[in-house]
Amino acid sequence: MAKFLDLFAGCGGFSVGLKKAGLSSVGEVELDAWAADSLRSNFPESRILEGDVREFDDEVIRSFIGVDVIVGGPPCQGFSVAGASQFGIDDPRNELPHWFLHWVSILCPKIAIIENVPNILTKSDGTTSVLEVIKGEFERLGYLVVYKVLNAADYGTPQQRRRAFIVATAPGVYFQFPEPTHVVNTNSNHDLFGNLHPYVTVGEALSDLPPIEAGEGTDDQIPYATSPMNDYQKEMRKGSDGVKNHIAMRHTSRLIERFKVIGPGQSLKDVPSEHGQIAKITGDAVKKPFKSNNYRLDPSKPSLAIPASFQSLFLHPKLHRNLTAREAARIMGFPDNYEFKGRRTTMSWEKNLSQYNQIGNAVCPPVATALGRSILHALENATSSLPSGSVASVAGPRATTLTRSAPLPRITSLVDTEIESELTSLGTKILGGDNTTFSRQGFSVPNATLPAALIFAASKACPVCSSEKAPFGVHAGEIPFLISKENLHSLQENGQDHGLDYHLRALFNIPHQVGHLVGEQLAELGLVELVTVVNQRTGRRVRGMRLRKVDVIPASLSEALLGKIALSS
Structure with a gap:
């Protein structure tokens, strides 16, 4: 069975999907204590390393030798491409892709995948792009690089979430991105050839969950409200008799009255002035509120992308409150038996990742499952005989000594x-x-x-x-x-x-x-x-x-x- 290692694992969305596809986890590495607790709770058989990827010595890294696949989403928010070979690390987050590549350079997996927001493919300092930096570093290690932006809705997730995936493969391993399994539901293109399903909607994702009101709910298990009503709910409920992490936020009566006038697809910007936002200091009406604040999800469509700080952004499609952690997990594609640890929410200055943060940061498991199947296909069809001039074998991109035709100056x-x-x-x-x-x-x-x-x-x-x-x-x-x-x-x-x-x-x-x-x-x-x-x-x-x-x-x-x-x- 193909083995994978998940770096920057968060609460484990990538791992959930890869395991469902048939790969075996040898470990997850995560800095945040609460996210690591979530990993321990859900992957008791896996090796969880809690800590900074930069702090583990090479002996620890080498203990994972033999892994076939390394995946991860190293944070690149402050990525600078100045000084490309050093990854421009004025911002400490910038050096994390370097450390992902450091683990790759030691473990020599057959496939390595970096996940990030789409603009990682286009961000540039005017001369060199982030993609060129990462691609160049992979190629120096002997890998071939392909990349693509995938929309989670295309793979059965009830969410329009676009993420970039940079895939590096050893010589002899030929990876193809998965074809979509779902398509927007219109009369013109829905199920045109009988092999695509319509997008999963928010309503389909949430309609069987207990309909709790603001301030209600518990982290402990609650029975389902109904029998499963569709294939997505059946899939999410496998191995579970109910749901956990289903607590609704408390809201003031003024907020609840505001929510009542917000229709599907509307937000704070659409409410009458008497329900509008009031500045805390001056008491004046906010004339230009954030357009996505208090956005009521449309039950007939996939959700907008769930960010890490979504707890006050989205309203339930029918109830007058924000989403619970479990509802957001459903929209991300986490199965109901996946339990999130740590506090439900935190203030901006607090250290650890809340349940909401963990969910919003994750890779959607259905997307990871689709990638996992492509990974298995690539590994199963890897060639043992390599093209002329190759620098490595299928066993790893550093199996032989590199040579160059032109000598370096000395x-x-x-x-x-x-x-x-x-x-x-x-x-x-x-x-x-x-x-x-x-x-x-x-x-x-x-x-x-x-x-x-x-x-x-x-x-x-x-x-x-x-x-x-x-x-x-x-x-x-x-x-x-x-x-x-x-x-x-x-x-x-x-x-x-x-x-x-x-x-x-x-x-x-x-x-x-x-x-x-x-x-x-x-x-x-x-x-x-x-x-x-x-x-x-x-x-x-x-x-x-x-x-x-x-x-x-x-x-x-x-x-x-x-x-x-x-x-x-």
Whole structure:
């Protein structure tokens, strides 16, 4: 059975759908404590890691080796594409896609999927788009990338919710996005060929739930109001004798009177002035209320998209109150036996994700189910023989060493073969073997990179770096990895990169980004610790290493290496 790992799992919408499609969960990773509680409650057989994806060391990540699929929705709200190889992480949320890719680079799944809002495909700084950044990083790992915006209503969810899915596949794995199963219900196109169902409506989704009034309900189980009235309700009720998380918000009498005059498809902007919104401070009428506030859902149509903060936005299609968490879960496509933990609502300044937040942030399970079936089809039909020139096998995109036709420019004046020989000898001694290279994630890396990395990190007058720009050649014990560009010429000419990756690739003419691989190897040997450090050129925090031991490097070798370096033009 194909196995998946869900990063940034939230309350588990992606996992619910993939499991229904027939995949097996090996783990969910989630930072928020209440969302993690929801995962534990609903996936007792799965391994739940509660914490920040950036804080788990590589040994923990490697414990998931063998996983076939990695999915997740890394937050990209503040995404900047400035400094593309570092993912522009002025906003801490921006580095999360980088960490999704870090997990992918270690685990080498056959398929990886990033979910996000549609504008992730178009957002740009004017020259480079977010999509180009993510696509480029996947391609450097050996993956093929396809992407598409899917509407949840097209896959049987009673909600018009459009989300982008970026799918990366290993060579030999050919993924096709699922075809819609549902279509808008019009006389002209409904069920034209007998194989499409009409969109599921809000009325169809909610009509069998207990019709509680404002202030009523409970988190405990409540019996259904009626027998199931349609196929969607039958599907949602599988394995359940009632519903939980069905508590209606309390409303003032003034609000309830307002709700009574709002019809389907109408909102606060449509009410008479006597029922309008009043500013809290001045007591004046609000002339331009938010158009979606107090929006009454139309029972004959799918819902508008449910956002994370929807608790005061949408009205029940018939009752005079906002939606309960269970009603929103029905509109998202969560089965009724899925129980949400944590408080029902929170204030904006409170830390954890409420039930409403968890539901509004989730991937719609019916969409995940459709994607899961496409995933299984792709895995079942994966080819073992790859096209000519492929860089990987179906087992993972890093199964062989990459080669490039054009050599990279290298640091010149390192003509003393004795120094290079000493670096190799010391690196072999550090590793405790006889080989002159070590293998990591399918790549052959020179042993000489290990002592060289320590020398560069310790340097207070690094000749590789510009003496006129930060960090002015001063590493002083820590250095960022900074995946460098394929062509190093512009970086060398402009002094724009002081990362370990750049130093090592220019020194040894290595055809692949290896800075992080060398850092991981040194961390395993106890010589460094993997940390986030400040990129002194940009002021951003990025992944790197901090020295723990440098007494393994003879001072004479360090001085000889740094004294011989000059950059080629």
